[in-house]
Amino acid sequence: MGLDAILIPAILFFALGVFAKVIKSDLKFPEGLSKGLSLYLLIAIGLKGGAELANAELGLAIKSIFWAAVLGFLLPIIGYMLLRFRDRIDRMNAAAITAHYGSVSAGTFLTAVAFLEASGISHETYPIIMMVVMETPAIIIGLLLAAMARRQIQLAENTGDAESPSVPWKSLLHEALTNGSVVLLLGAMVIGAVASPEAMQKVYPFSHEIFMGVLCLFLLDLGMEAARRMKSFKKVGGTLVAFGIVMPIIGGLIGIFVGATLLEFSVGGTLLVAILAASASYIAVPPAMRMGIPEANPSYYLTLALGVTFPFNVLIGIPLFYSIANWYIGL
Amino acid sequence: MGLDAILIPAILFFALGVFAKVIKSDLKFPEGLSKGLSLYLLIAIGLKGGAELANAELGLAIKSIFWAAVLGFLLPIIGYMLLRFRDRIDRMNAAAITAHYGSVSAGTFLTAVAFLEASGISHETYPIIMMVVMETPAIIIGLLLAAMARRQIQLAENTGDAESPSVPWKSLLHEALTNGSVVLLLGAMVIGAVASPEAMQKVYPFSHEIFMGVLCLFLLDLGMEAARRMKSFKKVGGTLVAFGIVMPIIGGLIGIFVGATLLEFSVGGTLLVAILAASASYIAVPPAMRMGIPEANPSYYLTLALGVTFPFNVLIGIPLFYSIANWYIGL
Amino acid sequence: MGLDAILIPAILFFALGVFAKVIKSDLKFPEGLSKGLSLYLLIAIGLKGGAELANAELGLAIKSIFWAAVLGFLLPIIGYMLLRFRDRIDRMNAAAITAHYGSVSAGTFLTAVAFLEASGISHETYPIIMMVVMETPAIIIGLLLAAMARRQIQLAENTGDAESPSVPWKSLLHEALTNGSVVLLLGAMVIGAVASPEAMQKVYPFSHEIFMGVLCLFLLDLGMEAARRMKSFKKVGGTLVAFGIVMPIIGGLIGIFVGATLLEFSVGGTLLVAILAASASYIAVPPAMRMGIPEANPSYYLTLALGVTFPFNVLIGIPLFYSIANWYIGL
Amino acid sequence: MSCNQKLMQIITSNTLEDRVKKIFRKVGITGFTFFYVSGEGDSGVQSGHFDADSNILFMVMVNEDQYGLVSDELMKDVKKGYHYFMFSLNAEVLTPSKCK
Amino acid sequence: MSCNQKLMQIITSNTLEDRVKKIFRKVGITGFTFFYVSGEGDSGVQSGHFDADSNILFMVMVNEDQYGLVSDELMKDVKKGYHYFMFSLNAEVLTPSKCK
Amino acid sequence: MSCNQKLMQIITSNTLEDRVKKIFRKVGITGFTFFYVSGEGDSGVQSGHFDADSNILFMVMVNEDQYGLVSDELMKDVKKGYHYFMFSLNAEVLTPSKCK
């Protein structure tokens, strides 16, 4: 497992994107392109997952869903405690940040899939359904933590309710459950499962064959975006940057335990669970936090999720968790 | 011919788009994506049609063109009479609306093609050239009806010509004939016909293989857009919504007669003619009406074409006309 | 070598684009699409070049790079002398215009590749690396010429330095070397060379198979854009339009000499070198001139590069230089 | 036939698009314009790559009555912490049907 | 070196882009800016999906003379039924070459 | 809590995006908005196809002090030949935090 393991095109394109911004190139993607690529990737992974899950074992699927939900609820609480330790980060920002770590980054997940495929390592497909499940719980936990924090702040300040946001639970739960990426991923999975295999065959050149190339383009763009975010490190401060590296390590280790021990996946599947746990959402969760925790500073959570944790996972986390999973399962 | 006939990915993605908007998901396509997809689809269908028509029978091609033109002139007149019956809809809006029904919806046509291919039913390719032919006549009829209506209104009001739009026939005919989708479709057909087959071979992975997948993405977007339009039903009123369902049924039946009896197509080809007749344009005609009949209300015709007739055809019309064509030809 | 040599889809789509604008069709590409297509093409050609250059002969590669740099420095100087002949064009505009001719147009280069592939003629891959090399020197020469011109103007006018742009050499050189298309092309080449062939295999359906089709779409758009620029001929004037045709002929002939005699390429490779020399950049150089020679009129150089030289090369230059190369090598 | 009105502009996160539209509807505004923009400010760089880091700019032409209503509603959200960058310009509306 | 001019803005359907540009040319306007926007109004939702439901916003800085000419021309179209949402703002132009 | 400020708008070539942002930073402006537009003018048609023929429009709300600083800096570039189409509008800012 040497350097060449990360010399896969997807990761190299990510590095190219970072490099381009580090040397201050004027390389730029047109508006809308990265949103379009991300729609494509969600659909493609959904179709693939759906087609394979149609033949899945129900018991294991349910078990996966259960543990995914547990991870989604548990990780944000761990993150919150870390951030609130010695009152380092205020309650609102802590709640908003931690919600991102309970959810997942589809980009990181797909890079891990590309890593496995390039190395010829097989993996279970249950992690795809786990990815769908994990989108939502973290949002709910984040909002709950913020609601509790708001109450405490009010008690402390002895202020009335007048100017505090009465949490619009209904609309926020709705937002969490009908989030664009959840709908797309789940919808594509259902279509992949119910459409006739012959009909799906005609969609494959689009959804499967050009997939890796589109992923490269997407990661090139994300690399540039990540590098751009790194400039905000100073504003965000050392504590948060450290959190953005420590938290995925904790998450990854818990993920390995869940994948290998509780779900008894192979090394490939275990890596994917580790990545689900280690990665931080930068697509589904930020909008929900904008809506639900307006008091938090968006540049904190976007910088962390995109500028710290994402590059950490892509460049270090994937090979690291793979090695650990390999060693742990081989014990 | 059960439910599973419409369980093809293209239609399922359309349904997913409708569903996403019904549950008020925040799923959104970036600006420009749907315009780009629609350019792609027109080029792809044009290339395919051109390559096949290069080997077509001249006699039948001319016959198809003739009947396409007849449909394009006839359908708007039927529609106008329906809308003006008991003076329900004012003249200007009736003229603008009916023009859409003489023209065609490429999205619906392609869904029908996908439906046939998924069911393994072959079809003639003449309908592709008929699609090109039908883009224009309806626009001309619509403008003529509006011009006549304008004259009648003036006579009735006894007003001078000063403030009434003297129809800029030259520029409107120009618009009808040089419309972007006409040029693209016709241009791609010519290229498909004259380029050497070996050279075309290199374009196929782009134009043929990923076609079905791109169509799915396009229909997902159209599903969302159709659902968004459905919200305007109240404003548009029951009469118009009813027209949006009755008119395609009339058109479809006439189309079946033209396809099966006059052109002696197979069931597949007949379905495609039915869909040409039944569908309402939402790309080529609306701009022409904006220019030529500024007095009409755009939200009427867009709601009808996209919010009523399009979903009706995709979900009900295609299987319905297929069954009728099957029965009629089997008589 | 008859008419059918240019009846390849790529060139036909270019012609369709020109035609659409000549008949004043309202055909329009959504914003961002052409930028996206151009990113794709640079990546695809880079990956292809990189993979092949990994097995290249080092000596010949270095020789190619050397002569590419010579062309990049030489051509702008020839162009400048032509433009300044009898003081026809002022110094600033001459410097800015000529820089475009030392650099290359990726679109023209790719059309030439498509032309060769459609005709089944093989070609060396060194021209791809030459393309990368040629992006930069011309920019530097252009800026140098402008700096000299600025000094002369100041001396003539006896004005102080106060209001003249003290050339920000550092930032301009940086701009020239970190230009988006240089980074993308070079980056993709490196990735194509270092990534494992098995991993690259998965990217090919995206980067190779759909390549020709995407190129067609790109050229359709460029055709429209070129035709739009042709409208500015009057503003630009006869001298400049003539220059836009004479300069590529001179460049092409020099390129044939470099390709065939100095680098001993086959007819295919020689044509590509000719096209590198004959074509004028409309992506990388114009931004650099905007920044570095703000006094020059952008509509001059864009009209020339895109409205004159580009269509000339695509429709006439490619078959012309091919015939000449064929004849010259056969001597 | 022209009239003087206020052109309000509101710049906020893309993710609050529906929230703002709801406020418009609530106070009876039926005509407005919007488009997506990039920007920088207290909430960091909004580069337009994801929904969460895109900005939307609303333009809405209102008469005095509507102006009071809509700015009051929006201000309530600002107090809750929502980032709305709001300002108004004095405009002369030329389209007669918009002056009723 | 600055001067006061009128910033006219015209919001209309994308499909009328060339029509408006022709009017500009007719009255001798050589400088203008435009971009595509979404919106709602009397002619329904313009969501930007097709040419027919996209809006375009023109910004054109004019002096008093041009202002009269261009608004008269545009108003003719409004009377024919074309939907132009037009308004003007008082602007101070800073670029000297634009103040001639 | 509202205040009067100047809304400056600068239309220029896309390729000068970083140059303008640097000027903002230099004079201490931390909040601004921008988007890409098309247009025509003395430097020809900017149709938005390539970086070199796209326009960018900056909107920046400034108080009197910043206004002087930023327009001076921009004007220096204009004198060097850069095409900045600049103008300002009088605006009433409603967001309290932007009135400090």
Ligand SMILES: Nc1ncnc2c1ncn2[C@@H]1O[C@H](COP(=O)(O)O)[C@@H](O)[C@H]1O
């Ligand atoms: N001074 C300003 N001028 C123009 N736009 C601004 C200004 N300040 C903020 N904005 C815009 O408003 C958005 C939100 O601002 P903020 O709440 O400060 O993050 C920013 O992303 C900018 O697009």
Ligand SMILES: Nc1ncnc2c1ncn2[C@@H]1O[C@H](COP(=O)(O)O)[C@@H](O)[C@H]1O
């Ligand atoms: N009050 C308003 N404020 C801002 N934009 C408006 C307003 N009314 C209409 N518009 C814009 O003008 C377009 C055409 O308006 P209408 O003619 O009312 O359909 C709409 O799609 C909006 O983009």
Ligand SMILES: Nc1ncnc2c1ncn2[C@@H]1O[C@H](COP(=O)(O)O)[C@@H](O)[C@H]1O
């Ligand atoms: N009178 C005007 N009104 C509105 N925008 C203008 C005007 N003149 C120039 N512009 C814009 O400013 C850009 C640069 O102008 P110019 O320097 O004249 O080429 C143009 O591409 C237009 O987008």
Ligand code: NA
């Ligand atoms: Na996670």
Ligand code: NA
């Ligand atoms: Na029809």
Ligand code: NA
């Ligand atoms: Na050249």
